[in-house]
Amino acid sequence: MSDDRLILGIDLGTTNSLAAVMTPAGPEVLRDGQGQAIVPSVIEFTPGGVTVGAEARAHAVANPLATIYSVKRLMGRGMDDVAAVAEHLPYQVVPGPHGTVCVQIGERLLTPQELSAIILREVKQRAEAALGREITEAVITVPAYFDDAQRQATRDAGRIAGLNVRRIVNEPTAAALAYGLDRTDESTIAVYDLGGGTFDVSILRVAGGVFQVLSTQGDTALGGDDFDRALIDVITSETRRQFGSDLTFPPSTRQALRNFAEAAKIRLSDEDEARIEVDLGEGRSFARTIAREEFEDLIGEWVDHTIEHCQRALKDARLQPDQIDQVVMVGGSTRIPLVRQRVGAFFGRAPYTAINPDEVVAMGAGVQAGILAGLRQDTLLLDVIPLSLGIETLGGAMGKLIMRNATVPCQASETFTTYVDAQTAVDINVLQGERELSTDCRSLGRFKLAGIPPMPAGMPRVRVAFLVDANGILNVSAQELRSGKEASVQITPAHGLTRDEVDQMVQDSYAHARQDMRAHQLIDTRNEANRVLSAIDKALADVGDVLDDRQRRRLDEAVAALNSRMTGDDPDALYEAMTAANDAAEPLTTAQMNRVLKETVKGRKLDEVG
Ligand code: AMP
Numbered sequence: 001m002s003d004d005r006l007i008l009g010i011d012l013g014t015t016n017s018l019a020a021v022m023t024p025a026g027p028e029v030l031r032d033g034q035g036q037a038i039v040p041s042v043i044e045f046t047p048g049g050v051t052v053g054a055e056a057r058a059h060a061v062a063n064p065l066a067t068i069y070s071v072k073r074l075m076g077r078g079m080d081d082v083a084a085v086a087e088h089l090p091y092q093v094v095p096g097p098h099g100t101v102c103v104q105i106g107e108r109l110l111t112p113q114e115l116s117a118i119i120l121r122e123v124k125q126r127a128e129a130a131l132g133r134e135i136t137e138a139v140i141t142v143p144a145y146f147d148d149a150q151r152q153a154t155r156d157a158g159r160i161a162g163l164n165v166r167r168i169v170n171e172p173t174a175a176a177l178a179y180g181l182d183r184t185d186e187s188t189i190a191v192y193d194l195g196g197g198t199f200d201v202s203i204l205r206v207a208g209g210v211f212q213v214l215s216t217q218g219d220t221a222l223g224g225d226d227f228d229r230a231l232i233d234v235i236t237s238e239t240r241r242q243f244g245s246d247l248t249f250p251p252s253t254r255q256a257l258r259n260f261a262e263a264a265k266i267r268l269s270d271e272d273e274a275r276i277e278v279d280l281g282e283g284r285s286f287a288r289t290i291a292r293e294e295f296e297d298l299i300g301e302w303v304d305h306t307i308e309h310c311q312r313a314l315k316d317a318r319l320q321p322d323q324i325d326q327v328v329m330v331g332g333s334t335r336i337p338l339v340r341q342r343v344g345a346f347f348g349r350a351p352y353t354a355i356n357p358d359e360v361v362a363m364g365a366g367v368q369a370g371i372l373a374g375l376r377q378d379t380l381l382l383d384v385i386p387l388s389l390g391i392e393t394l395g396g397a398m399g400k401l402i403m404r405n406a407t408v409p410c411q412a413s414e415t416f417t418t419y420v421d422a423q424t425a426v427d428i429n430v431l432q433g434e435r436e437l438s439t440d441c442r443s444l445g446r447f448k449l450a451g452i453p454p455m456p457a458g459m460p461r462v463r464v465a466f467l468v469d470a471n472g473i474l475n476v477s478a479q480e481l482r483s484g485k486e487a488s489v490q491i492t493p494a495h496g497l498t499r500d501e502v503d504q505m506v507q508d509s510y511a512h513a514r515q516d517m518r519a520h521q522l523i524d525t526r527n528e529a530n531r532v533l534s535a536i537d538k539a540l541a542d543v544g545d546v547l548d549d550r551q552r553r554r555l556d557e558a559v560a561a562l563n564s565r566m567t568g569d570d571p572d573a574l575y576e577a578m579t580a581a582n583d584a585a586e587p588l589t590t591a592q593m594n595r596v597l598k599e600t601v602k603g604r605k606l607d608e609v610g
Contacts, residue, residue, distance in 0.1 A: 002211065005373040007137040007166055008127050009365025010120065011174075012154065014223065015196030015332065017119050019127045020362040022370025026362040027178060030130040037359060039126065041119050042069045045105045048522045048569040053121040055523065061259065064090040064251035066105050072111040073197050074101050078144075083121050084241040085221060088229060090251045117160035126163060137368045138163040139362050143198045144170040145218035147387055147432055148444050148474050155473070166372050168473070170203035173213060174364025175330045178355055181206050187325040188214075190313070192343050193350065193361075194306060196332035197223045201310050203317040203324070215311040215316035222302060224265070224333040230298040231261035231290070235276060239286045240465070253280065269294050269335045296338045303339055308344050316404075327351040358435035360580065389466055389474060392429035392438040394419065396442050401466045403435060413465040415481070422454035426462055428477055449478040451485055513607050522571040529562060529578045536581065539588040546591040553582075558584035 009027070010021045016038045022028045025441035036054075044056035045066040051059075060067040073085050078099045086093035086101075094109070096102035102109045104431055113141035123463065128135055140163075142154050151168050156208065172191030174502045178184070181189055186207040193200050200218025240247050244526075249257070260276050266275040268290070277287045314321060327343060329351045344350050353364065393416070401412040418426065428448045433441030452460055461481040468474050479486045536559060558581040564575040 001129050005375075006133070007369035007373050008124065008130070008135050008163075009139045009362060009367070009369040010123055010363055011141050011171070011362035012072065012116060012120060012123075012157075013195060013361075014070055014198060014225075015039055015041060015288075016358065017123050018362045019123050020359075020366030021127070021131070021368075022366050022373065022375050023473060027370070030127050030364055030367075032126055032130065038121065039123055039360075040069075041071065043071075043115060043118050043295050043362075043476075044068075045108070046569070047057055048153060048571070050118060050519050051523060052118055055173050058319070061252055061255045064255045065092065065256075067091070068103055068105070068115055070197050071103075071112050071115045073221065074103070075116060075157070076103060076112070076148075076150035088225075090255055090576070099395060102174050107551065113157045114160060116154070118155035120157055120161035120163060124163060124502065136164055136168050139167045139169055139365050139372065139512060141169050141171045141174050141365050142217035143193070143200045143220060144172050144202045144213065145198070145200045147442065148219075148389075149442075151473055165500065167368060169368050169421055170202065170213065170216070171361045171364075172204065172328075173202065174362075174368060175328050175360045176204050176206070176364070178364035178366040179328060179362045181326065188323055189318065189326045190310065190324045191328045191330060191348060192306070192334065193218075194311070194333040195223050195332035196340060197225050199223055199306050199309065201306070201313045201532035202311050202412065203319065204207075214319075217313040217316065218373070219305070219309065222305060223331075224262075226302055227265050227295075227299045227333070227336075228258055228261040229544055231264060231295070232257050234276065235261065235286065235288070238288065239278075239280065242286065243280070243284055244411070244432060247280075247381075253278075265295065265336075267338060268295050275305075278408060292337075299336075303342050306339075307342055310346055310418045321347050325348070329353045329429070330357050330594075332358055350559065387432045389435055389444075389468070390431050391464060392431055398433065398436055398438050398439045398441050401464070404466075408468050411465065411467040413463055415461050416591075417458050417462065418452075418455075418460050418485045419457050421457045421459070424454055425450040426452070426478070428464060428476070428478060430474070444474065445479070447476070449480065450492065451481045453483045453485065455482070478569045482490075518571055520567065522574065525571045525574045525578065526566060529566060529574060529581075532582055532585075533559065533562065536585045536588070539585060543588055543591040543595065545552070547587055551576060555581075555584040555588075 006021060011018055018029060018037045018039060020027050031037045040057040042053065042057040042060065044051045044059050044063055045068075046063070056067060057069070060069065068091055070085070070089065074093065079095050079101055082093060082101055092104040093101050094104045096109070096111055100111060102111055103115060118278045124135055124138075138327055140154055140158055146154070154168060155165045171193055175191050175193065176189055181187065184206055187205075189206065190205060191202045198218065198220050199222040200216060202216045203214040205212045205214055221271060227579065236249065241535045257278060260278055264274040264276050271292070273289050273291045275287070275289050279284065279285050324347050327347045327349060329340070331344070332350075334353070334357050340351055340353070340595060355423055375579045388400045388404040389402040390398050391414070393399040399414065401414055402410060428449065429446045430444045431438055431441040432444050437442050449462060459482065460480060463481055466474060466477065467477055503525045538553070558577070562577040562581045568574060
């Protein structure tokens, strides 16, 4: 492989993110020194800076207002879209610019793009550490059901993180690629993906090494988080029954409940029952055993929902369940036995679960990255438009130019005219959706074609062209043909960011880099200081009697000073206090070493020891 062509394949998940690259031996998920591939998609903001991943997730209980998870649910969305989701998030979701949403952390407002960029930057840095080289190019996966604004938002997040996003790939397409299903002769595959926050099912056809997504269906707000919530609802209603209906849960308790519920859910995938024990404070506690059947009853309705989507996807593809040759399972929630049973029963065949459902999408992104880097020329990838695209026509109807499930890349154009004499400008409202009235569709953006020479009504011929590129991202242009007047227009999604805003965020991310680095430094130093403190404790117990009064006082003072710095935000001050404590403990360290040495030489001649 030529080194300069390395492209990172990234699965940017609701719950977890991870990356893979193509190697001569095939796609390989990247792991850290501990063998860990997954970076929890969780960000914690502290006065000292920002941390990402397992550490941030572990602090979610203690710092609920500043620990951000499930950002993917907010990407490219407006306040109305996320109202139901935001209600269940312990952090603050507030209106942002252009109808977007933002997350408020203290005084700071951050867009979902910036938050996702923080996760992507972490994934990038870990990949760079694993590979020992810089990475600037990436393929990022998104649910097949993501609309234009959500794809754009993902692309912007990549840019903010310093990545040139070469391709946005649908997750099911990636999963099928990971299984190497592009190399089967001819088959029809259903990819069922149930993750933490999103569900989608896609029907793919592979023939002669060519992939085609026949249809996609899904729900961007259905997943394992809902199952956790179902369990939380049981716990809260039962605790209220036990302790009174006015019992309230502070954010930290709500976050703790979420952790307990998820742990119980995961246990129930392998065992018949799970025990939940929650400390509610003030001497109150709640304990309860939940059986697998009870859990299955709780989540049954959601699983039914996913099967209805499977039915719809088949209908769109004009297929019957028995025409599906393979069923591929993706996403952590497909480990739930009930999910596997229902999906297997619906398609009439055992689902394919050979590859770890958490890693399969990243592996496929790695395969796609390999194809783009020119490592494999044998696969052509065709995806489909998830929702129809069109413009608002006279009287507020939706005029569809590109139909749902059209294969990308694709283009379409339509020519129309004016209805008023001497009209010099036309407003164009770009719509996405299946409904007939423009008010029932989502407006992706509006633009004005101005500067048309005055002509009688009906004379101008305005041609609007839609081009959807290989990433499923829409470009719209308009031209008045009679006058040759061409207006170049750039469309910004209604729930997206302008180029300037993205550039500004790239700048901001540099500005925050120092602060973020200090946060890392603080954590590392704190860990180190903890080690020093426990080593001093141990040494005091072992050889404490070697210290004279003055030495002992000096050490006690240094330890007290270090302890008082532990909760501060200043890594330099902490480092200084740690060094001082280390210096004060010097006589102890020397005494310990002498003792070890004495034990080693006991019974042996000195020259044997040297
Ligand atoms: P993903 O978005 O694909 O990373 O999936 C994450 C979701 O899978 C979360 O809701 C997890 O709680 C859930 N999950 C992971 N492992 C299991 C398991 N063994 N049983 C049930 N759910 C799981």
